[in-house]
Amino acid sequence: MKPTPRTFSHIGLSVPDLDKAVEFYRDVLGFYVIMEPTEIIEDDSDIGQMCTDVFGKGWSRIRIAHLATADRIGFELFEFEGNETPNDNLNFKQNGMFHFAIQDPNLEGLLAKIVAAGGKQRMPVREYFPDEKPYRMVYVEDPFGIVFELYSHSYELTYSNGAYS
16 A cells, blocks of 8 residues: 655754744744744753653753744744854765755745845746746745755646656
């Protein structure tokens, strides 16, 4: 029996300043804050034990906040002690995640807000089907160097008609 597609629950991002990251994702991208920044320490509590299971011993303390998109996808933001900025924030040849995508029909308006808030535009806005359909995309960075993509239309609409053919 073929498995059915699963739903996407959330993504976790490591940021150097949790308060500024919550402000950016709330005020610029419009995400809902569902749990304000909270400190968790390495101890014998249930959450402390769970973090030790994930991070190993010696993680000491973290700050965490939970946000959500309009379509109920969670954004879990972590501020770890000793957080390190990578030398290459788009190491696309390394296994693992290298970007996520946000959809907004006013892609250029959101792009301007991201840049005004200290983010970066990584490329020109591209059209997938110039003169046929208004599908646009652009890669950006948040103010902390996390790379993500903006789409003007849904993933299914953008790719269902052979965007690469």
